[in-house]
Amino acid sequence: MENYSKQREEIIDIIKKLYHHPTAEEIYFLAKQKDPAISRSTVYRNLKFLSDKGDVMQIAVSNGPDRYDYINERKKHGHVICTKCGKLYDFDYDLDIEQVKQNIFNQTGVEILDDGIAIKGICNSCKIGKKLEN
Amino acid sequence: MENYSKQREEIIDIIKKLYHHPTAEEIYFLAKQKDPAISRSTVYRNLKFLSDKGDVMQIAVSNGPDRYDYINERKKHGHVICTKCGKLYDFDYDLDIEQVKQNIFNQTGVEILDDGIAIKGICNSCKIGKKLEN
DNA sequence: CCTTAAAATAGGAATGATTCCTATTTTATA
DNA sequence: TATAAAATAGGAATCATTCCTATTTTAAGG
Numbered sequence: 001m002e003n004y005s006k007q008r009e010e011i012i013d014i015i016k017k018l019y020h021h022p023t024a025e026e027i028y029f030l031a032k033q034k035d036p037a038i039s040r041s042t043v044y045r046n047l048k049f050l051s052d053k054g055d056v057m058q059i060a061v062s063n064g065p066d067r068y069d070y071i072n073e074r075k076k077h078g079h080v081i082c083t084k085c086g087k088l089y090d091f092d093y094d095l096d097i098e099q100v101k102q103n104i105f106n107q108t109g110v111e112i113l114d115d116g117i118a119i120k121g122i123c124n125s126c127k128i129g130k131k132l133e134n
Numbered sequence: 135m136e137n138y139s140k141q142r143e144e145i146i147d148i149i150k151k152l153y154h155h156p157t158a159e160e161i162y163f164l165a166k167q168k169d170p171a172i173s174r175s176t177v178y179r180n181l182k183f184l185s186d187k188g189d190v191m192q193i194a195v196s197n198g199p200d201r202y203d204y205i206n207e208r209k210k211h212g213h214v215i216c217t218k219c220g221k222l223y224d225f226d227y228d229l230d231i232e233q234v235k236q237n238i239f240n241q242t243g244v245e246i247l248d249d250g251i252a253i254k255g256i257c258n259s260c261k262i263g264k265k266l267e268n
Numbered sequence: 269c270c271t272t273a274a275a276a277t278a279g280g281a282a283t284g285a286t287t288c289c290t291a292t293t294t295t296a297t298a
Numbered sequence: 299t300a301t302a303a304a305a306t307a308g309g310a311a312t313c314a315t316t317c318c319t320a321t322t323t324t325a326a327g328g
Contacts, residue, residue: 005294005305024285039307044286046305060196063315065285100231107225139276139323158314173278178315180276197286199314 007031007038011046012070015056021067021079141165141172145180146204149190155201155213 004012014030015022022030028043047068050056059067059079069079077092138146148164149156156164162177181202184190193201193213203213211224212231 003295007306037307039309041287041308042306048287058196060194062192062194062200066196097234100234103225103231107223137324141277171278173280175279175316175318176277182316 007035007042008046008049010034010038011043012050012055015050015068015070016072018070021059021069023065023067025065027068141169141176142180142183144168144172145177146184146189149184149202149204150206152204155193155203157199157201159199161202 010031011027014027018026024040024043024047027047028038028040031038031043047056047058051058051068055071057069057071059069061067078097079089144165145161148161152160158174158177158181161181162172162174165172165177181190181192185192185202189205191203191205193203195201211226213224
């Protein structure tokens with residue numbers, strides 16, 4: 001079992017319970033209910049920590065703040081965003097998407113992570129530890 | 135033929151020539167070479183105009199500014215981003231992705247636009263003119 | 269061509285999201 | 299208990315983007 005700070009535990013709890021891809025601000029707001037002293041920087045720092053660790057997915061959105069989603073044993077799913085209203089939808093993975101991922105890998109060398117639909121991954125040069133400019 | 139302002143024409147020219155998904159700032163920088171008086175707000179306003187019109191794709195990226203891509207007769211392609219280095223890769227569409235899109239539509243009612251991989255679309259409620267909160 | 273209205277612009281202020289900084293507190297370790 | 303490492307609160311700073319206002323350009327009609 002991990003032994004985290006109570007702030008971090010609380011942030012994890014909050015994301016685990018929410019199924020609508022909350023923003024950092026919403027997580028901060030909810031965390032404040034339990035712990036009025038918590039700061040925004042703690043929320044951001046922990047969201048980054050958890051994303052890097054792979055427990056949380058960070059979803060970039062044009063014209064809006066990033067959204068977060070806990071990655072758990074729920075059926076693997078991807079995200080679709082409406083460019084008009086910004087609403088996020090989940091969709092379940094199926095066989096097709098595995099083929100698309102294989103295809104993307106063949107074409108680009110980018111390995112799509114299961115949690116990374118909408119669509120993110122780790123590219124070859126990163127995997128071998130080299131940093132390239134874009 | 136469209137008859138646009140010289141600033142807008144210049145911005146279109148720039149995006150057409152670039153194949154590496156430039157940022158607004160880069161477009162602004164290049165536009166300034168030709169027209170030193172051009173302003174950032176003009177660049178942003180026109181990028182928005184062109185995105186809304188469907189001539190340009192706007193790609194949201196975590197931890198960085200949006201990227202832009204001209205939508206032309208080049209083979210339809212999607213975008214994959216490396217979450218580590220932020221590099222964007224193109225990948226060509228194939229049959230698989232059509233199935234995925236159909237699938238997403240069946241599950242969510244979101245209609246994926248051909249230019250919208252990475253992955254965006256217009257949802258049902260927007261299509262019928264209603265605005266929902268997320 | 270003039271006149272008027274609409275659209276687009278430059279420039280910079282304002283906003284919103286996120287990161288960064290510093291001093292303090294908590295936790296882990298020897 | 300002393301020491302070092304990690305995490306925190308709070309707020310300043312930064313970055314990308316939008317918004318505002320006064321001015322200029324363009325389009326249309328008479």
